[in-house]
Amino acid sequence: MRPIRFTLWLKLAAWALCLYPAAALAWRTYSGHLGANPVETLEHGSGSTALRILLATLAMTPLRQLTGRPEPIQLRRTLGLFACVYMCVHFAMYLVFDLELSLPKLGEDLVKRTYITLGFSCWLLLLPLALTSTDGWQRRLKRRWKSLHRLIYPAALLACGHFIWLVKKDETEPMIYLGVLLVLLGWRLPWRRWARGILGAQTTT
Amino acid sequence: MLIRLKPQYPIRPSEITPEGVYHGRRRFLAQLGLGAIGLAASACGKAGAPSGAPQPQAAGDSAGFKLDKRTDMAGKEAPTPYEDVTHYNNYYEFGTDKSEPAEYAGTLRTRPWTLAVEGECDAPGHIGIDDLLKLFPLEERIYRHRCVEGWSIVVPWDGFALGPLLARFKPNSKAKYVAFTTLYDPKQMPHAGGVLPWPYREGLRLDEAMHPLAFLSLGLYGKALPNQNGAPLRLTLPWKYGFKSIKSIVRIEFTQQAPQTTWNISAPDEYGFYANVNPGVDHPRWSQKTERRLGELFKRPTLLFNGYPEVASLYSGLDLRTYF
Numbered sequence: 001m002r003p004i005r006f007t008l009w010l011k012l013a014a015w016a017l018c019l020y021p022a023a024a025l026a027w028r029t030y031s032g033h034l035g036a037n038p039v040e041t042l043e044h045g046s047g048s049t050a051l052r053i054l055l056a057t058l059a060m061t062p063l064r065q066l067t068g069r070p071e072p073i074q075l076r077r078t079l080g081l082f083a084c085v086y087m088c089v090h091f092a093m094y095l096v097f098d099l100e101l102s103l104p105k106l107g108e109d110l111v112k113r114t115y116i117t118l119g120f121s122c123w124l125l126l127l128p129l130a131l132t133s134t135d136g137w138q139r140r141l142k143r144r145w146k147s148l149h150r151l152i153y154p155a156a157l158l159a160c161g162h163f164i165w166l167v168k169k170d171e172t173e174p175m176i177y178l179g180v181l182l183v184l185l186g187w188r189l190p191w192r193r194w195a196r197g198i199l200g201a202q203t204t205t
Numbered sequence: 206m207l208i209r210l211k212p213q214y215p216i217r218p219s220e221i222t223p224e225g226v227y228h229g230r231r232r233f234l235a236q237l238g239l240g241a242i243g244l245a246a247s248a249c250g251k252a253g254a255p256s257g258a259p260q261p262q263a264a265g266d267s268a269g270f271k272l273d274k275r276t277d278m279a280g281k282e283a284p285t286p287y288e289d290v291t292h293y294n295n296y297y298e299f300g301t302d303k304s305e306p307a308e309y310a311g312t313l314r315t316r317p318w319t320l321a322v323e324g325e326c327d328a329p330g331h332i333g334i335d336d337l338l339k340l341f342p343l344e345e346r347i348y349r350h351r352c353v354e355g356w357s358i359v360v361p362w363d364g365f366a367l368g369p370l371l372a373r374f375k376p377n378s379k380a381k382y383v384a385f386t387t388l389y390d391p392k393q394m395p396h397a398g399g400v401l402p403w404p405y406r407e408g409l410r411l412d413e414a415m416h417p418l419a420f421l422s423l424g425l426y427g428k429a430l431p432n433q434n435g436a437p438l439r440l441t442l443p444w445k446y447g448f449k450s451i452k453s454i455v456r457i458e459f460t461q462q463a464p465q466t467t468w469n470i471s472a473p474d475e476y477g478f479y480a481n482v483n484p485g486v487d488h489p490r491w492s493q494k495t496e497r498r499l500g501e502l503f504k505r506p507t508l509l510f511n512g513y514p515e516v517a518s519l520y521s522g523l524d525l526r527t528y529f
């Protein structure tokens with residue numbers, strides 16, 4: 001009985017944390033506190049929230065391995081979907097406010113602006129992951145589901161690249177995100193196998 | 206043990222939202238609604254232009270400048286509210302975030318302030334800021350201001366033309382360029398960091414500097430410049446990207462060779478010496494065809510020389526793609 005309730009609270013907390021940035025931006029929009037450049041505030045706000053939640057999603061597997069508890073994996077899908085939702089909102093704002101829904105302009109940006117190419121590719125990679133995130137698709141795709149969902153790794157790299165590329169000069173903030181991502185990806189490398197390989201080689205000689 | 210206590214500063218007058226801005230703070234929301242209706246109504250045509258442009262704000266309190274004349278040089282466009290002009294700034298010595306200069310520029314001391322004028326001229330000299338303020342009658346010019354990042358504002362600047370000031374120092378025949386330098390004092394600018402090579406430097410060809418549109422601003426909206434806008438004196442070059450309009454100037458030098466300029470040193474392929482506003486020459490990473498006027502929902506087309514064709518003759522015969 002107890003562990004189920006604990007998971008429930010954890011899920012509620014995850015929902016609350018993920019919804020908070022949206023609620024804050026919505027409130028600032030309503031009360032007129034988005035600053036001098038409201039569109040920019042909304043675009044940057046949704047984009048950086050998407051990136052943060054994406055990194056949180058990637059932190060769940062290491063967290064499970066560190067704590068030995070199942071809860072992080074139970075939260076992983078919720079987080080991943082929220083990251084995708086924020087990314088869709090981010091993309092939609094760009095389409096409406098920056099491009100006024102013009103497809104030729106989107107085409108030009110995709111070809112000419114590297115940061116748009118990177119961001120768009122990231123969104124394109126994450127979309128099938130969101131669509132196949134259900135239990136049903138997980139069952140249907142079997143082992144291929146896991147390989148497919150490894151697309152989150154290149155997608156996260158693309159997201160960081162998108163941010164680095166658009167910053168005028170001060171790259172501190174995007175570099176922090178990239179640093180966190182590299183730690184999270186580095187964690188997944190088969191360090192133990194490599195260590196065993198080296199040790200094994202030493203014992204045979 | 207050293208305990209640092211942050212002094213509690215009282216609210217500065219510049220931080221108080223003018224009444225008009227306060228009442229207009231929901232205009233974005235209103236525009237959002239209008240924009241949505243416009244978009245819906247023109248699903249198969251082009252999107253409706255945003256209405257509800259910002260209302261011009263009152264020039265502030267009476268303790269401001271005595272202005273000799275006022276000239277609208279922005280085609281009757283409504284000036285951007287004072288609050289936005291003074292809280293959305295690029296002044297990297299006080300942080301790279303747009304809101305940071307308003308937050309941190311309070312440490313800049315603008316009195317005493319001396320401007321040194323040197324180099325290829327017959328009458329070099331130093332002049333204090335309060336003497337400079339009395340040198341010419343102050344006038345107000347409403348100019349468009351376009352940032353290289355793709356946003357723009359309309360500002361009533363107070364000051365005088367740059368040309369007559371430079372002429373006082375009698376540039377000689379060797380003077381071909383004018384170099385400008387911003388104050389750099391790490392003690393007053395603890396947030397400067399190492400993003401750009403300090404001090405901030407800018408430059409103009411002498412004929413550009415003498416052009417009647419080149420302006421030296423000492424105030425805006427009828428009041429002395431707030432620190433975050435480049436107090437106590439800055440350039441205002443409405444046909445060039447904002448980074449050319451150097452802030453908090455301490456030194457002017459007439460030179461024979463083209464002076465080095467900060468953004469050009471930092472990223473020569475992205476920021477040229479001329480930096481004329483030009484929708485036909487993109488920034489390597491983003492488009493310069495359009496801009497977002499602060500207060501507007503959608504982007505508007507960017508104009509060649511920011512809509513000041515009278516400067517075009519300065520660049521006749523110059524390939525604006527090569528000399529961007």
